[in-house]
Amino acid sequence: MQYKRSSALFAQAEKVIPGGVNSPVRAFGAVGGTPIFIQKAQGPYLIDEDGNQYIDYINSWGPMILGHAFQPVVDAVVEKTKLGTSFGTPTEIETKIAELAVSMVPNIDKIRFVNSGTEACMSAVRLARGFSGKDKIIKFAGCYHGHSDSFLIQAGSGAVTFGSPNSPGVTKGTAKDTLLARYNDLENVKELIQANSNEIACIILEPVAGNMGCIPPKPNFLKGLRDLCSENNILLIFDEVMTGFRLSKGGVQQLYGIQADIVCFGKVIGGGLPVGAFAAREEIMNYLAPIGPVYQAGTLSGNPLAMAAGLAMLQALNNDDEVYKRLEEKTAYLHKGISKVLNDNHVVHTINRVGSMISVHFCETEVKDFQSAAEGNNNTFKKFFHGMLENGIYIAPSAFETWFITDALTYDDLDKTIEAVGKVAKTL
Ligand SMILES: *Cc1c(COP(=O)(O)O)cnc(C)c1O
Secondary structure, X not given: OOOHHHHHHHHHHHHHOHXXXXXXXXXXXXXXXXXXXXXXXXXXXXXXXXXXXXXXXXXXXOOOOOOEOOHHHHHHHHHHHXXXXXXXXXXXXXXXXXXXXXXXXXXXXXXXXXXXHHHHHHHHHHHHHHHHOXXXXXXXXXXXXXXXXXXXXXXXXXXXEEEEEOOOOOOHHHHOOEEEEOOOOHHHHHXXXXXXXXXXXXXXXXXXXXXXXXXXXXOOHHHXXXXXXXHOOOEEEEEOOOOEOOOEOOHHHHHHOOOOOEEEEOHHHHOOOOOEEEEEOHHHHOOEOOOOOEOOOOOOOOOHHHHHHHHHHHHHHHOOOOHHHHHHHHHHHHHHHHXXXXXXXXXXXXXXXEOOEEEEEOOXXXXXXXXXXXXXXXXXXXXXXXXXXXXXEXXXXXXXXXXXXXXXXXXXXXXXXXXXHXXXXXXX
């Protein structure tokens, strides 16, 4: 493939945008080479600035669960735009999407819309702190909750009690209130709670992790966390920015039958426009301004175009009783096909999958937390990534990302993908 125009556009972008991108994962930092610039997309396909076509497994990092340029979303946004793009006043459509979201997701009475998943998680934690009157939070290594300060904390060796900042600019003061735990390790969480009794406001996690590859919760991990939270007066926050409206209508709460106290949304809920949201039972949500003391606001929150896109997306998902079954079947088909061709070519690998989230790890051991995910062979991944791209398959340029399956994919697309994996496997 030729990437002439993409390369030229990237060189131009680098002069005026740090690293040439507005979000770091878009740069090919982990795999080398220059990012491809996309011109347009339709259904499961991306077309780049050089005219190359790809089958897309990133899908804007999750939102495009029904494919690109999904007609009902496009129509809703176009129609709304003609009526004015923002008023800074309440609008009817905000209530409509709120009613629909509350009807689809278990255990929530009220929802507030924001502009990104980061904002949703940041606001959810502030609400949890305000509601509980406590300061500390527990997060898990390898879980991503956006780029706000409290979340940019990763494992310092042995430093499980006090987190250390993962980025310059995050103060030690902020870091000390974020306690770090190992995913799928209940004992570790128990120890943290014991060492910080009565100081922990909330536990936040991706209930199915998707930002270190796809990592399912072990049986009883979520239930165990739920019990620990209830026993210790801690709020349980499910960050369902990735899993919400993707793994089922009601997200992971519905999938595994576990009740969270606060749930965060993003990605699918905006239909491809910048939307996030957080939701909880009434008692907690009424703690928010203007009726409660916890301040949270946004000039463009609940923006009519964003709400129109989100509403059209949620309606499409809500009205289609088979959509999650189809997504699951397509992903299982892909899983089986990829496993087979990798095995045929003796490529050591582990594949994790939940519903329409799937990740391929080039390691033998079970991938169950950040540490085991980091054991994958990154050199193999780099080769795999570029090989797939060369064969017209666009997967995320990092071994720590999940592939997102869209319902727009046909079985022919899946077969082409499996065939490409087989071809590339021979070169690994
Ligand atoms: C993407 C993501 C976020 C951050 O959302 P943005 O819209 O990128 O700010 C937060 N949590 C999870 C689980 C995510 O996958």
